[in-house]
Amino acid sequence: MKAGPAIREERLHDRLARFARIGATARGGVNRQALTEGDREARALLAELGRTRGFAPRQDAAANLFLRREGRDPSLPPLMLGSHLDTQPTGGRFDGALGVLAALEVLEALEDAGVETPRAVELACWTNEEGSRFAPGAMGSQAFAAGALAPEWLEARSPDGARLADELDGTLRALPGVPIARLGTPLAAYLELHIEQGPVLERENIPVGVVTGIQGTVWLEVVIEGRAAHAGTTPLAFRRDPMVAAGAILHTLHEGIMPGDDDARFTVGRIDAYPGSVNAIPERVTFSVDLRHPDAETLGELERRVRAVCRREAERAGCALTLRPLVHMPPVAFPAAMVELVEAGARRAGLASRRLVSGAFHDALYLASRAPAAMIFCPCRDGVSHNEAEDVEPRFVAAGATALLEAATGFLRSSAPAAA
Amino acid sequence: MKAGPAIREERLHDRLARFARIGATARGGVNRQALTEGDREARALLAELGRTRGFAPRQDAAANLFLRREGRDPSLPPLMLGSHLDTQPTGGRFDGALGVLAALEVLEALEDAGVETPRAVELACWTNEEGSRFAPGAMGSQAFAAGALAPEWLEARSPDGARLADELDGTLRALPGVPIARLGTPLAAYLELHIEQGPVLERENIPVGVVTGIQGTVWLEVVIEGRAAHAGTTPLAFRRDPMVAAGAILHTLHEGIMPGDDDARFTVGRIDAYPGSVNAIPERVTFSVDLRHPDAETLGELERRVRAVCRREAERAGCALTLRPLVHMPPVAFPAAMVELVEAGARRAGLASRRLVSGAFHDALYLASRAPAAMIFCPCRDGVSHNEAEDVEPRFVAAGATALLEAATGFLRSSAPAAA
Numbered sequence: 001m002k003a004g005p006a007i008r009e010e011r012l013h014d015r016l017a018r019f020a021r022i023g024a025t026a027r028g029g030v031n032r033q034a035l036t037e038g039d040r041e042a043r044a045l046l047a048e049l050g051r052t053r054g055f056a057p058r059q060d061a062a063a064n065l066f067l068r069r070e071g072r073d074p075s076l077p078p079l080m081l082g083s084h085l086d087t088q089p090t091g092g093r094f095d096g097a098l099g100v101l102a103a104l105e106v107l108e109a110l111e112d113a114g115v116e117t118p119r120a121v122e123l124a125c126w127t128n129e130e131g132s133r134f135a136p137g138a139m140g141s142q143a144f145a146a147g148a149l150a151p152e153w154l155e156a157r158s159p160d161g162a163r164l165a166d167e168l169d170g171t172l173r174a175l176p177g178v179p180i181a182r183l184g185t186p187l188a189a190y191l192e193l194h195i196e197q198g199p200v201l202e203r204e205n206i207p208v209g210v211v212t213g214i215q216g217t218v219w220l221e222v223v224i225e226g227r228a229a230h231a232g233t234t235p236l237a238f239r240r241d242p243m244v245a246a247g248a249i250l251h252t253l254h255e256g257i258m259p260g261d262d263d264a265r266f267t268v269g270r271i272d273a274y275p276g277s278v279n280a281i282p283e284r285v286t287f288s289v290d291l292r293h294p295d296a297e298t299l300g301e302l303e304r305r306v307r308a309v310c311r312r313e314a315e316r317a318g319c320a321l322t323l324r325p326l327v328h329m330p331p332v333a334f335p336a337a338m339v340e341l342v343e344a345g346a347r348r349a350g351l352a353s354r355r356l357v358s359g360a361f362h363d364a365l366y367l368a369s370r371a372p373a374a375m376i377f378c379p380c381r382d383g384v385s386h387n388e389a390e391d392v393e394p395r396f397v398a399a400g401a402t403a404l405l406e407a408a409t410g411f412l413r414s415s416a417p418a419a420a
Numbered sequence: 421m422k423a424g425p426a427i428r429e430e431r432l433h434d435r436l437a438r439f440a441r442i443g444a445t446a447r448g449g450v451n452r453q454a455l456t457e458g459d460r461e462a463r464a465l466l467a468e469l470g471r472t473r474g475f476a477p478r479q480d481a482a483a484n485l486f487l488r489r490e491g492r493d494p495s496l497p498p499l500m501l502g503s504h505l506d507t508q509p510t511g512g513r514f515d516g517a518l519g520v521l522a523a524l525e526v527l528e529a530l531e532d533a534g535v536e537t538p539r540a541v542e543l544a545c546w547t548n549e550e551g552s553r554f555a556p557g558a559m560g561s562q563a564f565a566a567g568a569l570a571p572e573w574l575e576a577r578s579p580d581g582a583r584l585a586d587e588l589d590g591t592l593r594a595l596p597g598v599p600i601a602r603l604g605t606p607l608a609a610y611l612e613l614h615i616e617q618g619p620v621l622e623r624e625n626i627p628v629g630v631v632t633g634i635q636g637t638v639w640l641e642v643v644i645e646g647r648a649a650h651a652g653t654t655p656l657a658f659r660r661d662p663m664v665a666a667g668a669i670l671h672t673l674h675e676g677i678m679p680g681d682d683d684a685r686f687t688v689g690r691i692d693a694y695p696g697s698v699n700a701i702p703e704r705v706t707f708s709v710d711l712r713h714p715d716a717e718t719l720g721e722l723e724r725r726v727r728a729v730c731r732r733e734a735e736r737a738g739c740a741l742t743l744r745p746l747v748h749m750p751p752v753a754f755p756a757a758m759v760e761l762v763e764a765g766a767r768r769a770g771l772a773s774r775r776l777v778s779g780a781f782h783d784a785l786y787l788a789s790r791a792p793a794a795m796i797f798c799p800c801r802d803g804v805s806h807n808e809a810e811d812v813e814p815r816f817v818a819a820g821a822t823a824l825l826e827a828a829t830g831f832l833r834s835s836a837p838a839a840a
Contacts, residue, residue: 249667
């Protein structure tokens with residue numbers, strides 16, 4: 001046996017640069033939205049890079065693309081490593097691509113070192129994680145986890161008028177030699193490296209984020225209805241002003257939720273007043289609430305608090321209240337053994353790590369319902385993502401890929417069948 | 421001399437109904453926006469009604485329309501009574517039309533009674549008071565007060581693509597026999613009857629509102645800029661959330677301004693968050709402030725308070741603040757003698773009255789810079805205006821016209837030159 005497998009930083013950086021040229025924008029970002037020509041070109045390059053090293057490519061009906069490095073026992077479900085290659089319209093070079101190309105680097109490192117693994121290791125490139133052309137996001141991983149594409153997705157149209165079913169078909173045909181397998185093949189475990197998309201790791205100069213789970217999310221639409229009236233002629237006693245209620249609700253919840261709980265997230269990103277005249281008390285104010293917490297019970301309590309404050313302030317202002325739930329997604333906690341596996345891997349590689357909860361959705365959220373899953377976060381500059389300015393320092397790229405390699409080899413060792 | 425002049429309620433009600441048919445909407449309101457075919461039809465009818473009684477019609481370059489009942493000395497400046505015939509797109513039957521048709525009723529009452537007045541009495545129908553097709557509102561009365569139309573107004577386009585200069589021209593040509601006089605003829609005084617557009621008179625069952633002045637108004641646009649970031653991944657310490665500042669500002673000012681001062685008005689009618697994603701901390705929140713007070717000094721103090729609260733809360737949230745003044749209109753107080761004239765007239769007619777300040781702009785605001793002016797308010801149902809449901813009880817219509825007649829005859833007596 002040769003020396004142990006190791007990440008080759010230069011190769012990984014060259015690959016990241018090569019993929020960043022596909023859909024490159026003038027401002028240094030990437031526009032490579034799901035199922036476009038750019039996405040197809042990136043997938044073709046990935047399939048080609050895999051074939052060169054003998055990793056068999058495979059697709060499924062959701063146009064998820066896999067590369068398989070075979071293991072000793074082909075009948076065992078593989079360890080899967082993955083992420084996505086699609087981007088936001090003004091996306092960056094690392095969101096998604098880092099996880100896919102680090103996974104490829106892990107496969108190549110195993111190949112370079114001539115390691116025979118007890119089970120296969122597969123790279124997964126999930127379709128349409130971003131959801132910017134077709135809703136919902138994480139479509140490929142959701143379909144894989146469910147074993148099927150939701151029929152209503154197939155008829156969805158992108159803003160440019162394309163039909164999802166046609167775009168999937170075109171994308172599959174763009175890789176003519178790559179077989180199409182059934183959706184949702186069995187797997188032993190799933191690991192994903194991704195940029196943090198937040199500022200915590202960079203601020204603490206910690207290269208490896210050990211993701212313990214994904215926050216639960218509640219989205220609400222709050223509609224407060226009062227009575228439109230003339231701003232100049234209507235005394236206080238005659239007003240039923242929904243903006244008064246909205247101001248009190250925002251202030252109370254901004255003061256009350258996040259300052260009291262480091263793990264809570266409360267954001268109002270959208271607000272609108274109807275009819276929107278400078279000199280009219282609005283008839284209606286509508287705003288969104290995005291509420292997150294890693295603990296399901298606390299999230300439930302916070303939601304009850306949001307609802308109670310909305311009710312109280314709408315009533316105080318003489319207004320009617322409607323609360324529409326838009327999203328209810330319970331938190332996911334990755335299995336302790338998987339979290340410890342990632343932590344132990346970082347330790348072996350001499351990399352500092354810390355645990356943290358993911359505030360964003362990822363493909364791993366859906367894979368977690370099919371197999372033990374875990375995620376590794378990589379620090380990104382200023383916590384910026386979904387932005388052409390997104391950036392990751394080379395030392396953190398290398399550290400993230402190394403942590404992924406260590407977690408993978410750690411899993412392969414621990415899950416190996418006892419020798420016959 | 422015949423019996424004293426008196427309002428003929430039935431005639432006035434018929435006239436209101438007749439004009440309400442021009443531009444009538446299915447829901448009982450009126451859509452007769454400035455300078456449209458409907459507006460031209462209403463003006464032609466008004467000119468015709470005047471001619472029938474011998475009241476000479478006259479126009480000016482702003483398409484203001486006048487009817488003159490000559491007095492003993494044609495060289496004396498006339499007493500002018502007026503309002504407007506244009507409406508909002510979904511306007512009511514009384515806003516504007518009541519003042520114009522009550523003025524016509526006063527002229528006819530004088531004519532019916534064969535009263536020779538010492539000076540002429542003129543009806544004025546001001547162009548484009550509402551400003552819904554072309555900004556600014558009160559365009560005709562502003563042009564009359566200034567003696568000219570602002571050149572930039574002439575090139576303005578309506579949402580339907582019409583150019584103001586063309587629409588004025590077409591409107592003037594639609595009354596071919598009516599001479600065009602210069603803008604801004606001298607006048608002795610100006611009186612206007614208008615619906616209150618607020619709830620005070622109706623709640624107190626008082627038929628005559630004696631308007632002591634028009635509130636000062638400040639409009640500000642408040643722009644708070646923070647940093648867009650992911651709602652799920654960004655902890656409190658890393659947030660620069662303009663919505664946090666907006667909530668605190670709204671709450672502080674809603675609690676602090678109107679509850680402490682019965683004469684103050686504070687309204688936020690428009691608010692917007694950019695980019696407006698449910699799951700993104702907004703980069704920017706923009707809202708409007710409409711601030712009013714009848715006392716100039718207090719209005720100044722309130723504006724300073726609004727600015728200070730905005731600065732404090734933007735800074736506290738780590739955001740940048742821009743305050744753009746949109747309107748700065750100082751309060752107008754009508755001369756005490758004119759206010760007392762209206763009050764005395766109501767008393768003579770046995771009508772209960774109370775003083776109040778106008779919260780809305782009116783043509784009288786601009787006429788007040790040219791001559792002693794006063795206004796009479798008429799109760800309107802539930803204080804509703806700019807609405808197809810706008811309504812006035814017949815008894816209040818009659819009382820308002822009677823108060824206008826009494827104020828007019830009172831002024832004519834008090835301003836009569838000493839007998840030679």
